[in-house]
Amino acid sequence: MPHLDLQASESASTLACDVCIIGTGPAGCTLARELSGTALRVLLLESGGFDRQERADALNEIESVGRSRVLNQWQVRNRIVGGSSHTWTGRCAPFDEIDFEHRDWLPHTGWPFGLDHLTPFLDRSREYLGLGVGTGFSDDRFWKLAGQTQPAKRPDPDYLRPFFWQLSRDEVSRRDFMRFGRHLLRQLGANVTLVTHATVLRIHTDDAGLRVSSLEVIDPQGRRHTVRSSTVVVCAGGIENARLLLASDQRIPGGLGNANDLVGRFLMDHPRDTVGVFPRVSRPLRKHFLSYRVKSATGENRYLRGFRLSPELQKAEHLVNCSAFVREIIAPDDPWNAFTRLLNDRSTARRDALTITSHPRLFARGLYNYFLARKGTPHKLTQLELVCMCEQTPDPNSRIRLSNQTDRWGKRISQIDWRTHEVEARTIRRMATLVAAHFSSIGEVAPRLEEWIGKGEPFPPNTFPDVAHPMGTTRMADNARNGVVDRHGEVHGIQGLYISGSSTFPTGGHCNPTQMIVALSIRLADTLKQRLLDVLPAEIEGATGTTG
Numbered sequence: 119m120p121h122l123d124l125q126a127s128e129s130a131s132t133l134a135c136d137v138c139i140i141g142t143g144p145a146g147c148t149l150a151r152e153l154s155g156t157a158l159r160v161l162l163l164e165s166g167g168f169d170r171q172e173r174a175d176a177l178n179e180i181e182s183v184g185r186s187r188v189l190n191q192w193q194v195r196n197r198i199v200g201g202s203s204h205t206w207t208g209r210c211a212p213f214d215e216i217d218f219e220h221r222d223w224l225p226h227t228g229w230p231f232g233l234d235h236l237t238p239f240l241d242r243s244r245e246y247l248g249l250g251v252g253t254g255f256s257d258d259r260f261w262k263l264a265g266q267t268q269p270a271k272r273p274d275p276d277y278l279r280p281f282f283w284q285l286s287r288d289e290v291s292r293r294d295f296m297r298f299g300r301h302l303l304r305q306l307g308a309n310v311t312l313v314t315h316a317t318v319l320r321i322h323t324d325d326a327g328l329r330v331s332s333l334e335v336i337d338p339q340g341r342r343h344t345v346r347s348s349t350v351v352v353c354a355g356g357i358e359n360a361r362l363l364l365a366s367d368q369r370i371p372g373g374l375g376n377a378n379d380l381v382g383r384f385l386m387d388h389p390r391d392t393v394g395v396f397p398r399v400s401r402p403l404r405k406h407f408l409s410y411r412v413k414s415a416t417g418e419n420r421y422l423r424g425f426r427l428s429p430e431l432q433k434a435e436h437l438v439n440c441s442a443f444v445r446e447i448i449a450p451d452d453p454w455n456a457f458t459r460l461l462n463d464r465s466t467a468r469r470d471a472l473t474i475t476s477h478p479r480l481f482a483r484g485l486y487n488y489f490l491a492r493k494g495t496p497h498k499l500t501q502l503e504l505v506c507m508c509e510q511t512p513d514p515n516s517r518i519r520l521s522n523q524t525d526r527w528g529k530r531i532s533q534i535d536w537r538t539h540e541v542e543a544r545t546i547r548r549m550a551t552l553v554a555a556h557f558s559s560i561g562e563v564a565p566r567l568e569e570w571i572g573k574g575e576p577f578p579p580n581t582f583p584d585v586a587h588p589m590g591t592t593r594m595a596d597n598a599r600n601g602v603v604d605r606h607g608e609v610h611g612i613q614g615l616y617i618s619g620s621s622t623f624p625t626g627g628h629c630n631p632t633q634m635i636v637a638l639s640i641r642l643a644d645t646l647k648q649r650l651l652d653v654l655p656a657e658i659e660g661a662t663g664t665t666g
């Protein structure tokens with residue numbers, strides 16, 4: 119595929135295309151790959167380059183005025199080709215059915231469609247994420263998939279349900295998660311041009327403000343470029359998507375798609391933290407509640423086991439959705455981490471070799487687990503913890519505005535007023551107590567829960583931070599009064615301007631968002647093919663759109 123690096127450009131330029139995609143994270147890369155090989159001329163703009171650059175990262179700075187957030191933005195999003203998949207940890211699963219429903223105890227809930235509608239797109243997300251299967255793995259169906267018998271000691275389904283996450287796997291570096299930027303150049307066809315070091319400052323519309331027309335782009339030298347396109351898809355991530363719309367206020371005060379003052383509102387993340395510590399590192403607990411390896415036609419994937427709250431309990435007690443899992447805290451002298459380091463980096467080779475030879479039994483058990491038992495590697499641990507992660511209630515006051523502080527290009531940075539709520543702490547307390555009781559009831563070692571849980575208190579200070587899953591800031595709704603984009607991802611009232619990513623989620627579920635993001639990008643690609651090329655859904659079905 120063609121690649122244009124604006125860092126090396128000699129002068130300001132004007133580019134033109136049929137579809138312009140802003141951002142090369144999972145949302146943008148998937149869309150570009152789906153449009154690859156079609157008759158559309160596509161430009162894929164990325165603010166960063168192929169290597170990490172502090173100057174590019176600095177453009178992600180935020181001002182936090184609400185619940186405290188991670189301030190080092192590199193920890194929560196990456197301005198680089200591949201976006202935050204550059205550092206993500208690969209946990210995937212589709213949302214649950216209840217996540218799409220309107221729940222009368224939670225205002226502003228409900229998607230324009232249900233899980234059934236998204237299932238074919240979730241299935242197609244498999245190849246982009248390096249999964250064994252795209253759906254049918256996150257509930258009881260896992261045991262059949264894994265060729266194993268369901269454990270006899272199951273939690274009461276009125277309260278808790280099993281939940282499984284699948285870990286993404288890079289198609290070449292199989293011990294790593296899928297990094298979307300790594301193979302991008304060879305995955306795209308000649309009709310797609312990747313433009314790096316191209317930071318979009320503003321989106322322009324026609325004089326009436328009804329159609330998208332062009333983008334104002336700046337390169338690292340400060341030269342301004344223009345991209346003309348009648349179809350623009352913003353895939354810049356959950357925070358930048360809102361920031362770009364708000365900053366594009368040259369013609370329409372308040373920014374694009376913001377006639378009803380919804381852009382930036384309803385910011386959600388996944389409050390997640392340790393809720394208890396197991397008094398000892400129990401072998402049965404590790405054996406049954408950590409990871410499983412399952413073979414598929416395309417290779418082998420790891421799956422993690424946990425729990426989710428039953429939908430019935432959520433309804434009966436007016437809770438949000440929530441999951442829980444056991445987390446290993448790995449010792450600094452763990453032989454398997456030393457082994458992985460040794461394969462990739464020789465700078466600590468002597469120390470790593472010594473660590474491996476000092477733990478022969480653990481290393482041998484790891485080999486047995488890997489080759490024979492098809493389980494995860496047994497690390498040397500200091501501790502086992504119980505972790506809960508929950509959905510947030512959509513709240514219009516949890517929001518992103520433009521700060522008075524600016525980045526080096528004079529663009530106002532995001533001012534983030536993130537909020538958590540009583541229902542989230544109540545849900546986590548309920549979940550933690552149920553899981554601890556379940557472990558006791560099956561004769562397993564139970565975690566010692568944090569004090570605030572027994573006391574019925576809110577989240578203690580400096581706990582439950584954001585976990586790099588910003589969602590909801592350009593939410594989807596059929597009616598412009600309730601959402602920024604329609605069910606197809608097009609901004610209400612602005613023809614040709616689309617958004618893809620977690621910012622369009624009306625609710626955030628308990629689950630990591632990226633598989634849903636990829637599925638929605640595939641769905642949007644189908645919509646664009648239909649609208650711009652007049653391709654019928656039946657013709658689209660067989661096409662993967664990839665060349666690599």
Ligand SMILES: Cc1cc2nc3c(=O)[nH]c(=O)nc-3n(C[C@H](O)[C@H](O)[C@H](O)COP(=O)(O)OP(=O)(O)OC[C@H]3O[C@@H](n4cnc5c(N)ncnc54)[C@H](O)[C@@H]3O)c2cc1C
Pocket residue numbers: 140141142143144145146163164165166192193194195196197198199200201202203205206207208209210316317318319353354355356358362585586587618619620630631632633635
């Ligand atoms: C440490 C870490 C661990 C994570 N683990 C998981 C996990 O296990 N499971 C999971 O589901 N999710 C995880 N996530 C979240 C996951 O990475 C995101 O959900 C996903 O990357 C979002 O994809 P996206 O394409 O919407 O946005 P991003 O990945 O944020 O990509 C946006 C892209 O747009 C570019 N961009 C931004 N602004 C502009 C502009 N103005 N002009 C041009 N380009 C621009 C950025 O440089 C970036 O490349 C993790 C994230 C982090 C940081």
